[in-house]
Amino acid sequence: MKLAADLQAFAARIGHEFSKPELLIRAVTHASISSASRPDNQRLEFLGDRVLGLVMAEALLKADTAASEGQLAPRFNALVRKETCAEVAREMGLGEVLKLGRSEMMSGGRRKEALLGDAMEAVIAAVYSDAGFEAARRVVLRLWGDRIGTVEADARDPKTALQEWAQARGMAPPTYLERGREGPDHQPVFTVEVCLANGESEAASAGTKRQAEQAAARALLARMENQS
Known part of the structure; x- marks a missing residue:
């Protein structure tokens, strides 16, 4: 299976070459267009949320070895919350490559925060399933960029x-x-x-x-x- 040009470009933007392209296709497939032959991204979203959480927890511990749990928790929440995932998704142009049903497309699904955040988590899971945790960690740290270092200002709700x-x-x-x-x-x-x-x-x-x-x-x- 070969990725379409738009998905190839997206894979290049996130910095991962898929050996199993079907994983990325599934990650960008919303439930509104899924079928028996085209599974949606909900199971990948579930997995990606956990992979993202582990990457961020590990990164925060390394970034501040003196921080207490009480200091780390709000930073963690700020980095993994749906709004942050959607923000990263927008930066990567994820909305433009989503596979949506007609009704979802007509209602502006490509710009919906929850939908973008879920799809970003699914993409993380696709990388993890394709090449393992180290590959997923590299992609997440690259996409989240300096957010880890500057999260303190955003951590206080x-x-x-x-x-x-x-x-x-x-x-x-x-x-x-x-x-x-x-x-x-x-x-x-x-x-x-x-x-x-x-x-x-x-x-x-x-x-x-x-x-x-x-x-x-x-x-x-x-x-x-x-x-x-």
């Missing part, structure tokens, strides 16, 4: 940090209100406002409610800390 800030001052936890949704169903933009018991608030917009909540929390926390 802004919603958790804002809640801790409020509780330390005797306030109730922040509340989050959806203030609007715009755009087509396949590419919505949510606006969320976060409010503190002292009346302070900030609003932010993003492609998912979670991202909008985080952005609003980050903005409000930054303002509150600057005023302290």
Whole structure:
């Protein structure tokens, strides 16, 4: 079996030459177009999530030999979360080579964060299944690049940090209100406002409610800390 030109180019971008091309084909095949003769990527996604986790856990331990488990855990979560996988997928142009059913394609599947994140995990599993753990580790470390070294700034979840800030001052936890949704169903933009018991608030917009909540929390926390 030979890979199509677009998949050959994608394999070159991630830095792996497949001896079993069918693994990459399966990794980019979404359930919306799968069949008995064309299995989807869900089982590979399950495996890839675990391979990614092991690579990242090992890399973090090596990067900071003095860090405690409490310091390592949020860094790990920041590196393996779906948003980060989707970000890497976009950088590699994974969305352009996905095999999707018509309905998923029409609804903007190539840009959906969850779909991209799942497919990135499936690609990692495809490399692992094709050539073993060392090959998968090389690919993951190459694609994640300097994220491992700079993860500390991204590791503190802004919603958790804002809640801790409020509780330390005797306030109730922040509340989050959806203030609007715009755009087509396949590419919505949510606006969320976060409010503190002292009346302070900030609003932010993003492609998912979670991202909008985080952005609003980050903005409000930054303002509150600057005023302290």
